Amino acid sequence: MTDLHDFAPSIPDAFREVVQGRPAEPKVGGDDWLAHLPAQVAELADEWDLVADGPVWHGVCAVVIPCHRDREPVVLKVSWPHEEARLEHLALQSWAGQGAVRLLAADPARWAMLLEPLVHDRNLDAPELLEACEVIGGLMRRLDRPATPQFTRLSDEIDRWIPLCRNGSPLVPRRLTEQAASLLADLRDGCDGRLIHQDLHFQNVLAARREPWLAIDPKPLSGEWAFAVAPVLWNRWDEASAAYNLRAHLRLRLGLVSEAAGIDEDRARSWSFVRLVTNAIWEAEEPHPGNAELSRWIAAAKTMTE
Numbered sequence: 001m002t003d004l005h006d007f008a009p010s011i012p013d014a015f016r017e018v019v020q021g022r023p024a025e026p027k028v029g030g031d032d033w034l035a036h037l038p039a040q041v042a043e044l045a046d047e048w049d050l051v052a053d054g055p056v057w058h059g060v061c062a063v064v065i066p067c068h069r070d071r072e073p074v075v076l077k078v079s080w081p082h083e084e085a086r087l088e089h090l091a092l093q094s095w096a097g098q099g100a101v102r103l104l105a106a107d108p109a110r111w112a113m114l115l116e117p118l119v120h121d122r123n124l125d126a127p128e129l130l131e132a133c134e135v136i137g138g139l140m141r142r143l144d145r146p147a148t149p150q151f152t153r154l155s156d157e158i159d160r161w162i163p164l165c166r167n168g169s170p171l172v173p174r175r176l177t178e179q180a181a182s183l184l185a186d187l188r189d190g191c192d193g194r195l196i197h198q199d200l201h202f203q204n205v206l207a208a209r210r211e212p213w214l215a216i217d218p219k220p221l222s223g224e225w226a227f228a229v230a231p232v233l234w235n236r237w238d239e240a241s242a243a244y245n246l247r248a249h250l251r252l253r254l255g256l257v258s259e260a261a262g263i264d265e266d267r268a269r270s271w272s273f274v275r276l277v278t279n280a281i282w283e284a285e286e287p288h289p290g291n292a293e294l295s296r297w298i299a300a301a302k303t304m305t306e
Contacts, residue, residue, distance in 0.1 A: 091220035099142035137260025147222035154223030
């Protein structure tokens, strides 16, 4: 059991390595944020009457601390401040535990949430792939509801991505970037209005006690669910790369999710192509782009073309 007033030694080294040296986003740099994190956790523990129950977990952008409050198990999540997590609490509040982890309390100013406990070491990487795709599609159907005005609109992202694709990169085939720019203009109509989880992949679905599977880490957006299929294609990549026919394999994933979610498969394919191409461009813009990563984005994007 960890005393949350002496939290500094419990910050995982792997998490420190991810955050250290990050530029200020939006107001504090990674080193300063890490230095203040123990005091912040102690303050939250006092305000929410928390006692730590076990080792700290972490993702890429947050630490997660199993606790109890009044003998009830809870989880404290504190996120590195970044735009995609800014309205996570509002999305979870809207879903109210229906298909997603239940929000118990939130402190947006400190990027902190109190959540129901899930089975943190059991996600959709374990089940058979086709079953996992159907689970994700079913969760999309359950999470679907109107987005409130606070959320970023997908059409606003289109305004940024069209020039990105038109400018392209020497490392990404021009025919792909031009096709992506053209598709983005066509996809604009009707793309806003639903509250979506834009990072709903196998590791962002955990087993739960009250339901078999619940979504976590939503990165919410006012958009359409066809946009949200793409992460299912680029995760569990070892299985995709080992497939005899990559196109058939990824198209099968896309079809299963689309059918289970009740969304248009052609539109999901178009959005997935766009997201794969923009990922390739962003990778190519890195100071030292990873050849394997870049090849993966390009190969996957080509499978979404006719």
